[in-house]
Amino acid sequence: MADFDAETRKDDLRVGTPLWVKTPHSTLAAKRTLDRKHADVVVVGAGISGALVAEALTRQGRDVLILDRRPPVRGSTAASTAMIQHEIDVPLTRLQNRIGSRAANAAWRRSVKAVYDLVDLSRRLGIECS
Ligand SMILES: Cc1cc2nc3c(=O)[nH]c(=O)nc-3n(C[C@H](O)[C@H](O)[C@H](O)COP(=O)(O)OP(=O)(O)OC[C@H]3O[C@@H](n4cnc5c(N)ncnc54)[C@H](O)[C@@H]3O)c2cc1C
Incomplete structure:
Protein backbone atom coordinates (compact mmCIF):
# COMPACT_ATOMS: atom_id res chain seq x y z
CA MET A 1 0.00 0.00 0.00
CA ALA A 2 1.48 3.35 -1.03
CA ASP A 3 2.10 6.00 1.61
CA PHE A 4 1.23 9.17 -0.35
CA ASP A 5 2.26 11.50 2.49
CA ALA A 6 5.77 10.15 2.60
CA GLU A 7 8.54 12.15 0.93
CA THR A 8 9.40 9.17 -1.20
CA ARG A 9 6.82 6.59 -2.12
CA LYS A 10 7.28 2.97 -1.36
CA ASP A 11 5.16 0.41 -3.21
CA ASP A 12 5.21 -3.33 -3.07
CA LEU A 13 6.27 -4.05 -6.66
CA ARG A 14 5.03 -7.62 -6.76
CA VAL A 15 1.35 -7.54 -5.88
CA GLY A 16 -1.43 -8.88 -8.05
CA THR A 17 -3.63 -5.77 -8.07
CA PRO A 18 -3.20 -3.55 -11.14
CA LEU A 19 -2.60 0.17 -10.58
CA TRP A 20 -5.87 1.18 -12.27
CA VAL A 21 -7.94 -0.92 -9.89
CA LYS A 22 -6.49 1.11 -7.03
CA THR A 23 -7.23 4.39 -8.86
CA PRO A 24 -10.53 5.97 -7.74
CA HIS A 25 -11.33 7.36 -11.23
CA SER A 26 -11.37 3.85 -12.66
CA THR A 27 -14.68 2.94 -11.03
CA LEU A 28 -17.92 3.29 -12.95
CA ALA A 29 -21.53 3.20 -11.87
CA ALA A 30 -23.12 -0.17 -12.57
CA LYS A 31 -26.21 -2.08 -11.50
CA ARG A 32 -26.36 -5.68 -10.42
CA THR A 33 -29.89 -6.14 -11.74
CA LEU A 34 -31.50 -5.22 -15.04
CA ASP A 35 -33.99 -2.39 -14.80
CA ARG A 36 -35.19 -2.73 -18.39
CA LYS A 37 -36.07 -5.44 -20.86
CA HIS A 38 -35.18 -3.83 -24.15
CA ALA A 39 -32.14 -2.41 -25.87
CA ASP A 40 -31.21 -2.02 -29.53
CA VAL A 41 -27.88 -3.69 -28.89
CA VAL A 42 -26.43 -5.65 -25.98
CA VAL A 43 -22.65 -5.39 -25.66
CA VAL A 44 -21.07 -8.14 -23.58
CA GLY A 45 -17.92 -6.92 -21.88
CA ALA A 46 -17.34 -3.64 -20.05
CA GLY A 47 -13.68 -3.23 -20.95
CA ILE A 48 -12.07 -0.93 -23.52
CA SER A 49 -13.46 -2.93 -26.47
CA GLY A 50 -17.03 -2.87 -25.15
CA ALA A 51 -16.71 0.80 -24.26
CA LEU A 52 -15.54 1.76 -27.77
CA VAL A 53 -18.22 -0.35 -29.44
CA ALA A 54 -20.92 1.10 -27.16
CA GLU A 55 -19.71 4.65 -27.78
CA ALA A 56 -19.79 4.17 -31.55
CA LEU A 57 -23.29 2.67 -31.39
CA THR A 58 -24.75 5.32 -29.07
CA ARG A 59 -23.25 7.98 -31.34
CA GLN A 60 -25.34 6.44 -34.12
CA GLY A 61 -28.42 6.81 -31.94
CA ARG A 62 -28.66 3.19 -30.77
CA ASP A 63 -29.92 2.33 -27.31
CA VAL A 64 -27.10 0.20 -25.85
CA LEU A 65 -26.94 -2.02 -22.80
CA ILE A 66 -23.51 -3.19 -21.59
CA LEU A 67 -23.38 -6.42 -19.60
CA ASP A 68 -20.47 -7.91 -17.72
CA ARG A 69 -20.05 -10.73 -15.27
CA ARG A 70 -17.54 -8.59 -13.39
CA PRO A 71 -17.76 -4.97 -12.29
CA PRO A 72 -16.93 -2.64 -15.20
CA VAL A 73 -13.28 -2.25 -16.25
CA ARG A 74 -12.05 -5.15 -14.16
CA GLY A 75 -10.97 -7.48 -16.96
CA SER A 76 -7.67 -7.23 -18.83
CA THR A 77 -8.31 -3.50 -19.43
CA ALA A 78 -7.53 -2.90 -15.77
CA ALA A 79 -4.25 -4.79 -16.17
CA SER A 80 -3.06 -2.70 -19.12
CA THR A 81 0.22 -0.82 -18.93
CA ALA A 82 -1.75 1.91 -20.78
C1 LIG B 1 -0.34 -6.93 -18.09
C2 LIG B 1 -0.99 -6.36 -19.34
C3 LIG B 1 -0.46 -5.19 -19.88
C4 LIG B 1 -1.02 -4.66 -21.03
N1 LIG B 1 -0.53 -3.48 -21.54
C5 LIG B 1 -1.08 -2.92 -22.63
C6 LIG B 1 -0.64 -1.66 -23.12
O1 LIG B 1 0.27 -1.05 -22.58
N2 LIG B 1 -1.25 -1.14 -24.21
C7 LIG B 1 -2.28 -1.78 -24.83
O2 LIG B 1 -2.79 -1.24 -25.81
N3 LIG B 1 -2.73 -2.97 -24.39
C8 LIG B 1 -2.16 -3.54 -23.30
N4 LIG B 1 -2.62 -4.75 -22.85
C9 LIG B 1 -3.70 -5.40 -23.58
C10 LIG B 1 -5.00 -4.73 -23.24
O3 LIG B 1 -5.14 -4.59 -21.84
C11 LIG B 1 -6.14 -5.60 -23.78
O4 LIG B 1 -5.93 -5.86 -25.15
C12 LIG B 1 -7.47 -4.87 -23.65
O5 LIG B 1 -7.65 -4.38 -22.33
C13 LIG B 1 -8.58 -5.83 -23.99
O6 LIG B 1 -9.78 -5.14 -23.71
P1 LIG B 1 -11.14 -5.89 -23.83
O7 LIG B 1 -12.21 -4.88 -23.54
O8 LIG B 1 -11.18 -6.59 -25.13
O9 LIG B 1 -11.05 -7.02 -22.72
P2 LIG B 1 -11.38 -6.94 -21.14
O10 LIG B 1 -10.94 -5.65 -20.53
O11 LIG B 1 -10.83 -8.19 -20.56
O12 LIG B 1 -12.94 -6.93 -21.12
C14 LIG B 1 -13.68 -8.07 -21.44
C15 LIG B 1 -14.82 -8.12 -20.45
O13 LIG B 1 -15.74 -9.09 -20.89
C16 LIG B 1 -16.26 -9.75 -19.77
N5 LIG B 1 -16.76 -11.02 -20.20
C17 LIG B 1 -16.11 -11.96 -20.93
N6 LIG B 1 -16.90 -12.99 -21.18
C18 LIG B 1 -18.09 -12.70 -20.61
C19 LIG B 1 -19.32 -13.40 -20.52
N7 LIG B 1 -19.49 -14.61 -21.07
N8 LIG B 1 -20.33 -12.83 -19.84
C20 LIG B 1 -20.18 -11.60 -19.27
N9 LIG B 1 -19.04 -10.89 -19.33
C21 LIG B 1 -18.01 -11.45 -19.98
C22 LIG B 1 -15.10 -9.85 -18.81
O14 LIG B 1 -15.54 -9.96 -17.46
C23 LIG B 1 -14.37 -8.54 -19.05
O15 LIG B 1 -14.73 -7.52 -18.13
C24 LIG B 1 -2.11 -5.29 -21.68
C25 LIG B 1 -2.63 -6.47 -21.10
C26 LIG B 1 -2.10 -7.00 -19.95
C27 LIG B 1 -2.71 -8.23 -19.36
Missing part, protein backbone atom coordinates in the same frame (compact mmCIF):
# COMPACT_ATOMS: atom_id res chain seq x y z
CA MET A 83 0.78 2.43 -23.54
CA ILE A 84 -0.95 3.77 -26.63
CA GLN A 85 1.17 3.22 -29.69
CA HIS A 86 0.61 2.44 -33.33
CA GLU A 87 3.04 -0.48 -33.40
CA ILE A 88 1.48 -3.90 -33.59
CA ASP A 89 3.11 -6.59 -31.43
CA VAL A 90 4.28 -8.43 -34.57
CA PRO A 91 7.01 -6.39 -36.38
CA LEU A 92 5.99 -5.20 -39.84
CA THR A 93 8.66 -7.22 -41.68
CA ARG A 94 7.63 -10.42 -39.89
CA LEU A 95 3.95 -9.75 -40.55
CA GLN A 96 4.74 -9.11 -44.23
CA ASN A 97 6.46 -12.49 -44.44
CA ARG A 98 3.50 -14.11 -42.75
CA ILE A 99 0.51 -12.54 -44.53
CA GLY A 100 2.03 -10.61 -47.45
CA SER A 101 3.06 -6.96 -47.79
CA ARG A 102 -0.33 -5.64 -48.81
CA ALA A 103 -2.24 -7.07 -45.84
CA ALA A 104 0.55 -6.33 -43.35
CA ASN A 105 0.88 -2.71 -44.49
CA ALA A 106 -2.89 -2.31 -44.29
CA ALA A 107 -2.91 -3.69 -40.74
CA TRP A 108 -0.21 -1.29 -39.66
CA ARG A 109 -1.97 1.68 -41.30
CA ARG A 110 -5.21 0.75 -39.55
CA SER A 111 -3.30 0.64 -36.29
CA VAL A 112 -1.96 4.17 -36.86
CA LYS A 113 -5.46 5.34 -37.72
CA ALA A 114 -6.80 3.76 -34.54
CA VAL A 115 -4.43 5.88 -32.45
CA TYR A 116 -5.54 9.08 -34.22
CA ASP A 117 -9.18 8.03 -33.85
CA LEU A 118 -8.63 7.53 -30.12
CA VAL A 119 -7.12 11.01 -29.81
CA ASP A 120 -10.10 12.48 -31.72
CA LEU A 121 -12.56 10.55 -29.56
CA SER A 122 -11.01 11.66 -26.28
CA ARG A 123 -11.13 15.29 -27.52
CA ARG A 124 -14.73 14.95 -28.68
CA LEU A 125 -15.78 13.47 -25.35
CA GLY A 126 -13.74 16.04 -23.42
CA ILE A 127 -11.70 13.38 -21.65
CA GLU A 128 -8.60 14.99 -20.20
CA CYS A 129 -6.04 12.20 -20.38
CA SER A 130 -2.97 14.06 -21.67
Whole structure:
Protein backbone atom coordinates (compact mmCIF):
# COMPACT_ATOMS: atom_id res chain seq x y z
CA MET A 1 0.00 0.00 0.00
CA ALA A 2 1.48 3.35 -1.03
CA ASP A 3 2.10 6.00 1.61
CA PHE A 4 1.23 9.17 -0.35
CA ASP A 5 2.26 11.50 2.49
CA ALA A 6 5.77 10.15 2.60
CA GLU A 7 8.54 12.15 0.93
CA THR A 8 9.40 9.17 -1.20
CA ARG A 9 6.82 6.59 -2.12
CA LYS A 10 7.28 2.97 -1.36
CA ASP A 11 5.16 0.41 -3.21
CA ASP A 12 5.21 -3.33 -3.07
CA LEU A 13 6.27 -4.05 -6.66
CA ARG A 14 5.03 -7.62 -6.76
CA VAL A 15 1.35 -7.54 -5.88
CA GLY A 16 -1.43 -8.88 -8.05
CA THR A 17 -3.63 -5.77 -8.07
CA PRO A 18 -3.20 -3.55 -11.14
CA LEU A 19 -2.60 0.17 -10.58
CA TRP A 20 -5.87 1.18 -12.27
CA VAL A 21 -7.94 -0.92 -9.89
CA LYS A 22 -6.49 1.11 -7.03
CA THR A 23 -7.23 4.39 -8.86
CA PRO A 24 -10.53 5.97 -7.74
CA HIS A 25 -11.33 7.36 -11.23
CA SER A 26 -11.37 3.85 -12.66
CA THR A 27 -14.68 2.94 -11.03
CA LEU A 28 -17.92 3.29 -12.95
CA ALA A 29 -21.53 3.20 -11.87
CA ALA A 30 -23.12 -0.17 -12.57
CA LYS A 31 -26.21 -2.08 -11.50
CA ARG A 32 -26.36 -5.68 -10.42
CA THR A 33 -29.89 -6.14 -11.74
CA LEU A 34 -31.50 -5.22 -15.04
CA ASP A 35 -33.99 -2.39 -14.80
CA ARG A 36 -35.19 -2.73 -18.39
CA LYS A 37 -36.07 -5.44 -20.86
CA HIS A 38 -35.18 -3.83 -24.15
CA ALA A 39 -32.14 -2.41 -25.87
CA ASP A 40 -31.21 -2.02 -29.53
CA VAL A 41 -27.88 -3.69 -28.89
CA VAL A 42 -26.43 -5.65 -25.98
CA VAL A 43 -22.65 -5.39 -25.66
CA VAL A 44 -21.07 -8.14 -23.58
CA GLY A 45 -17.92 -6.92 -21.88
CA ALA A 46 -17.34 -3.64 -20.05
CA GLY A 47 -13.68 -3.23 -20.95
CA ILE A 48 -12.07 -0.93 -23.52
CA SER A 49 -13.46 -2.93 -26.47
CA GLY A 50 -17.03 -2.87 -25.15
CA ALA A 51 -16.71 0.80 -24.26
CA LEU A 52 -15.54 1.76 -27.77
CA VAL A 53 -18.22 -0.35 -29.44
CA ALA A 54 -20.92 1.10 -27.16
CA GLU A 55 -19.71 4.65 -27.78
CA ALA A 56 -19.79 4.17 -31.55
CA LEU A 57 -23.29 2.67 -31.39
CA THR A 58 -24.75 5.32 -29.07
CA ARG A 59 -23.25 7.98 -31.34
CA GLN A 60 -25.34 6.44 -34.12
CA GLY A 61 -28.42 6.81 -31.94
CA ARG A 62 -28.66 3.19 -30.77
CA ASP A 63 -29.92 2.33 -27.31
CA VAL A 64 -27.10 0.20 -25.85
CA LEU A 65 -26.94 -2.02 -22.80
CA ILE A 66 -23.51 -3.19 -21.59
CA LEU A 67 -23.38 -6.42 -19.60
CA ASP A 68 -20.47 -7.91 -17.72
CA ARG A 69 -20.05 -10.73 -15.27
CA ARG A 70 -17.54 -8.59 -13.39
CA PRO A 71 -17.76 -4.97 -12.29
CA PRO A 72 -16.93 -2.64 -15.20
CA VAL A 73 -13.28 -2.25 -16.25
CA ARG A 74 -12.05 -5.15 -14.16
CA GLY A 75 -10.97 -7.48 -16.96
CA SER A 76 -7.67 -7.23 -18.83
CA THR A 77 -8.31 -3.50 -19.43
CA ALA A 78 -7.53 -2.90 -15.77
CA ALA A 79 -4.25 -4.79 -16.17
CA SER A 80 -3.06 -2.70 -19.12
CA THR A 81 0.22 -0.82 -18.93
CA ALA A 82 -1.75 1.91 -20.78
CA MET A 83 0.78 2.43 -23.54
CA ILE A 84 -0.95 3.77 -26.63
CA GLN A 85 1.17 3.22 -29.69
CA HIS A 86 0.61 2.44 -33.33
CA GLU A 87 3.04 -0.48 -33.40
CA ILE A 88 1.48 -3.90 -33.59
CA ASP A 89 3.11 -6.59 -31.43
CA VAL A 90 4.28 -8.43 -34.57
CA PRO A 91 7.01 -6.39 -36.38
CA LEU A 92 5.99 -5.20 -39.84
CA THR A 93 8.66 -7.22 -41.68
CA ARG A 94 7.63 -10.42 -39.89
CA LEU A 95 3.95 -9.75 -40.55
CA GLN A 96 4.74 -9.11 -44.23
CA ASN A 97 6.46 -12.49 -44.44
CA ARG A 98 3.50 -14.11 -42.75
CA ILE A 99 0.51 -12.54 -44.53
CA GLY A 100 2.03 -10.61 -47.45
CA SER A 101 3.06 -6.96 -47.79
CA ARG A 102 -0.33 -5.64 -48.81
CA ALA A 103 -2.24 -7.07 -45.84
CA ALA A 104 0.55 -6.33 -43.35
CA ASN A 105 0.88 -2.71 -44.49
CA ALA A 106 -2.89 -2.31 -44.29
CA ALA A 107 -2.91 -3.69 -40.74
CA TRP A 108 -0.21 -1.29 -39.66
CA ARG A 109 -1.97 1.68 -41.30
CA ARG A 110 -5.21 0.75 -39.55
CA SER A 111 -3.30 0.64 -36.29
CA VAL A 112 -1.96 4.17 -36.86
CA LYS A 113 -5.46 5.34 -37.72
CA ALA A 114 -6.80 3.76 -34.54
CA VAL A 115 -4.43 5.88 -32.45
CA TYR A 116 -5.54 9.08 -34.22
CA ASP A 117 -9.18 8.03 -33.85
CA LEU A 118 -8.63 7.53 -30.12
CA VAL A 119 -7.12 11.01 -29.81
CA ASP A 120 -10.10 12.48 -31.72
CA LEU A 121 -12.56 10.55 -29.56
CA SER A 122 -11.01 11.66 -26.28
CA ARG A 123 -11.13 15.29 -27.52
CA ARG A 124 -14.73 14.95 -28.68
CA LEU A 125 -15.78 13.47 -25.35
CA GLY A 126 -13.74 16.04 -23.42
CA ILE A 127 -11.70 13.38 -21.65
CA GLU A 128 -8.60 14.99 -20.20
CA CYS A 129 -6.04 12.20 -20.38
CA SER A 130 -2.97 14.06 -21.67
C1 LIG B 1 -0.34 -6.93 -18.09
C2 LIG B 1 -0.99 -6.36 -19.34
C3 LIG B 1 -0.46 -5.19 -19.88
C4 LIG B 1 -1.02 -4.66 -21.03
N1 LIG B 1 -0.53 -3.48 -21.54
C5 LIG B 1 -1.08 -2.92 -22.63
C6 LIG B 1 -0.64 -1.66 -23.12
O1 LIG B 1 0.27 -1.05 -22.58
N2 LIG B 1 -1.25 -1.14 -24.21
C7 LIG B 1 -2.28 -1.78 -24.83
O2 LIG B 1 -2.79 -1.24 -25.81
N3 LIG B 1 -2.73 -2.97 -24.39
C8 LIG B 1 -2.16 -3.54 -23.30
N4 LIG B 1 -2.62 -4.75 -22.85
C9 LIG B 1 -3.70 -5.40 -23.58
C10 LIG B 1 -5.00 -4.73 -23.24
O3 LIG B 1 -5.14 -4.59 -21.84
C11 LIG B 1 -6.14 -5.60 -23.78
O4 LIG B 1 -5.93 -5.86 -25.15
C12 LIG B 1 -7.47 -4.87 -23.65
O5 LIG B 1 -7.65 -4.38 -22.33
C13 LIG B 1 -8.58 -5.83 -23.99
O6 LIG B 1 -9.78 -5.14 -23.71
P1 LIG B 1 -11.14 -5.89 -23.83
O7 LIG B 1 -12.21 -4.88 -23.54
O8 LIG B 1 -11.18 -6.59 -25.13
O9 LIG B 1 -11.05 -7.02 -22.72
P2 LIG B 1 -11.38 -6.94 -21.14
O10 LIG B 1 -10.94 -5.65 -20.53
O11 LIG B 1 -10.83 -8.19 -20.56
O12 LIG B 1 -12.94 -6.93 -21.12
C14 LIG B 1 -13.68 -8.07 -21.44
C15 LIG B 1 -14.82 -8.12 -20.45
O13 LIG B 1 -15.74 -9.09 -20.89
C16 LIG B 1 -16.26 -9.75 -19.77
N5 LIG B 1 -16.76 -11.02 -20.20
C17 LIG B 1 -16.11 -11.96 -20.93
N6 LIG B 1 -16.90 -12.99 -21.18
C18 LIG B 1 -18.09 -12.70 -20.61
C19 LIG B 1 -19.32 -13.40 -20.52
N7 LIG B 1 -19.49 -14.61 -21.07
N8 LIG B 1 -20.33 -12.83 -19.84
C20 LIG B 1 -20.18 -11.60 -19.27
N9 LIG B 1 -19.04 -10.89 -19.33
C21 LIG B 1 -18.01 -11.45 -19.98
C22 LIG B 1 -15.10 -9.85 -18.81
O14 LIG B 1 -15.54 -9.96 -17.46
C23 LIG B 1 -14.37 -8.54 -19.05
O15 LIG B 1 -14.73 -7.52 -18.13
C24 LIG B 1 -2.11 -5.29 -21.68
C25 LIG B 1 -2.63 -6.47 -21.10
C26 LIG B 1 -2.10 -7.00 -19.95
C27 LIG B 1 -2.71 -8.23 -19.36
